[in-house]
Amino acid sequence: MVVLNRIYTRTGDDGTTALGSGERRPKYDLRIAAYGTIDETNAAIGVVRLHLAGSPEVDAMLGRIQNDLFDLGADLAVPEREGKAERLRMLASQVERLERDIDSLNDQLAPLTSFVLPGGTPASAYLHLARTICRRAERMMVELAAQPDEPVNQAGIQYMNRLSDFLFVASRFQNNKGAGDVLWVPGQNR
Numbered sequence: 001m002v003v004l005n006r007i008y009t010r011t012g013d014d015g016t017t018a019l020g021s022g023e024r025r026p027k028y029d030l031r032i033a034a035y036g037t038i039d040e041t042n043a044a045i046g047v048v049r050l051h052l053a054g055s056p057e058v059d060a061m062l063g064r065i066q067n068d069l070f071d072l073g074a075d076l077a078v079p080e081r082e083g084k085a086e087r088l089r090m091l092a093s094q095v096e097r098l099e100r101d102i103d104s105l106n107d108q109l110a111p112l113t114s115f116v117l118p119g120g121t122p123a124s125a126y127l128h129l130a131r132t133i134c135r136r137a138e139r140m141m142v143e144l145a146a147q148p149d150e151p152v153n154q155a156g157i158q159y160m161n162r163l164s165d166f167l168f169v170a171s172r173f174q175n176n177k178g179a180g181d182v183l184w185v186p187g188q189n190r
Contacts, residue, residue, distance in 0.1 A: 010174035011022075020078035020087065030144045035076040037137035038085050042069040044130035051174075058123075058170055061101045065163065068094050076141070080151045090155040095138045106169045110178035116168075119182040120175035127171035134164045 015033055016024045025032055045062050052059040071088055078087040118128035138160035145152035172178045 001093050010027075020074065030140060030147070031076060031079070031150065032132050034137060034140040034144050035073040036072050037133065037140055038069050038076070038160075041130055041133045041137055042066050044126065044133050048123055048126040048130055051121070051126060055123070055174065058105070058173060061166075061170070064097070065166070066156075066158065068098075072159060075153050075156050080153065088152050089118050090159055092155050092158075095158045095162055096153055098159065098166055102162065102166050105166075105173045108177050109169070109172050112178070112181075114183040114185070115151075117171065117182040118171075120171075120180045123174040124171040124180075127174060131164050131167035131171065134160060134167060138164065 012027065017027050018024055019031070034147070044092050045066055049059055049062055052062070071094070072090050074088045075090050080087075080089070099175055138157065141152055141157050141160060145157065153186050172181055176182045
């Protein structure tokens with residue numbers, strides 16, 4: 001359980017922040033940037049949810065995803081080290097649930113005939129925005145994992161990869177199940 005009874009601590013005034021392990025890192029550290037970008041993804045999903053009054057199924061899926069993103073942030077905030085007690089970690093089952101949700105929505109969509117431009121309904125446009133932020137977070141996590149002594153849970157990387165797919169499929173679902181997609185026309189403005 002998390003208890004926050006004081007919001008400001010002044011400990012970050014020196015340009016550092018603490019990981020969940022207590023280790024202090026510069027605020028520009030790649031690990032901090034990665035879980036900060038996951039938080040940004042979560043905030044963008046919160047904006048999407050404002051536009052889903054007519055889509056309770058997708059809203060419920062996004063609610064579960066928002067909780068998962070907090071799990072992922074907690075996972076990244078405590079790097080896995082040998083000999084240390086296990087903390088909250090992303091699990092393959094969370095990735096698998098996301099895959100089931102993707103399949104559930106995608107089965108209802110018209111096949112794609114071109115790339116899709118971000119747009120259509122407000123929910124769809126915001127889902128595309130969340131997708132691009134998600135992709136940035138994923139790139140940061142992969143870059144972090146490539147660093148020596150910077151462990152990153154593979155299930156977390158897989159989750160972010162699937163999440164961007166989910167957000168794409170959900171954006172099409174919110175565009176009248178793909179019928180309202182805004183399609184790219186190559187060379188249209190030549």
